[in-house]
Amino acid sequence: MKIDIDRDGCIECGSCEALCPAIFLLPSGEKATIVEKFRRDDSPGKGDVGEDLAACAKDAADSCPVTVIVLS
Numbered sequence: 001m002k003i004d005i006d007r008d009g010c011i012e013c014g015s016c017e018a019l020c021p022a023i024f025l026l027p028s029g030e031k032a033t034i035v036e037k038f039r040r041d042d043s044p045g046k047g048d049v050g051e052d053l054a055a056c057a058k059d060a061a062d063s064c065p066v067t068v069i070v071l072s
Helices: 015-019 051-063
Strands: 002-005 043-048 069-071
Touching: 015 051, 051 069
Parallel strands: none
Antiparallel strands: 002 043, 002 069
């Protein structure tokens, strides 16, 4: 599963990290990022995860109040 975060639109609410810390990280004072081991092309806003984390990723995307997390 591919994950893309529109980091420019992120409001740093922390819901993604709270629901799915295995994938999402919200460093203090920064926009949401994907944890390093799942990053695609060394981009903090792009990642790939296996089906074992799909439900977690979907919960985080669904909880984002500004809908900046896109799954494909």
